Amino acid sequence: METAALTEQDGEEIRRQLLSWFRLNARDLPWRQTRDPYRIWVSEVMLQQTRVATVIARYTQFIQRFPSLVSLALAREDEVLTMWSGLGYYRRARMLHSAAQLLVNEHGGSLPRTSQELRRLPGVGDYTAAAIASITRNEPVAVLDGNVERVLTRMLGKSAARRAGLPARLKETAGWLLDTKAPGTFNQAMMELGATVCLPRSPQCKVCPVEKFCGTKGEHVAAPRKQIVSRLTHYALITRPVEGESKRREVLLAQRADNASQMPGMWELPPLAEAAKSEPVLRIRHAITNTNFYVEVFAAHVEKLMGAGKKRKLERHEWILDSKLGEIPLTGLARKILMRLDVMAKPREVRSGKALPSREGDFL
């Protein structure tokens, strides 16, 4: 089946089926309880490249700490990065922060109304602009994220997927299919279908509301998996008691350089060039995009880190009180290690098992 074969009547039926399926099956997500453009914007930026389960807890805490655009704009960057800790891709947080400052300083502190104007903000692409404008202002503009692209590619059929010019075709089809009376809800329904039914490797066609109109019905060639790279890394856990406070301790952390290509300015455990001779106190796996980091953490003394006898200078290292760890921008991995070793308190959502302690990865 090709789009050309779909009639206006088919389009109407697809919209009707999809919207009624969404009414019954939409997940109860915190950002679906608001139409505040600022909150929708925050959720959309967090959801780029991060799993919904991880975003839920971080979104709620972020909004509690920065309930408005103005409060975000007035915050220091390290406060914003701290609240972003565990979501990864920290460039998104920096862009969000600088866009909020721009809006407060030059645009009266509110988000632009149209997708075209939103698109001019730092870090806001076509997808984010369309999502915000359609959900909050009912602008009839279709979103095209990875989930929607997959649904449409499968609906268009195998021959269309092989043909040149597919991206333009997908854009055209998304615009044609959009329900202009309820564009925000329709866009969310399409994304939800891709996220929960039309799954990348095992589409659930039997429960799909648009199965009748689908050109492949699950018969598809899955995109080849990205090659996974494995890396072994080592970190030192160095703590010391706090004088006069038997239950308190400080932990030595290192700050990444401001010009580091990844996570500049973030705090982590001091890296070790090689494994120590002792048994690690923790072994975990931490996945970032297509790299699996196999991480070993060794309990160490500060003298060992400085090199016995050589006393190399420890730059950008600091002793941090355990109760203050939640107030500095930690890398997701450092946060995971410190929680796992009970050096850092786990947030309520993690203790209750509702959210993962970090963006990705499994404890071994």
Ligand code: SF4
């Ligand atoms: Fe995806 Fe299957 Fe629905 Fe087609 S029928 S859109 S492949 S879930």
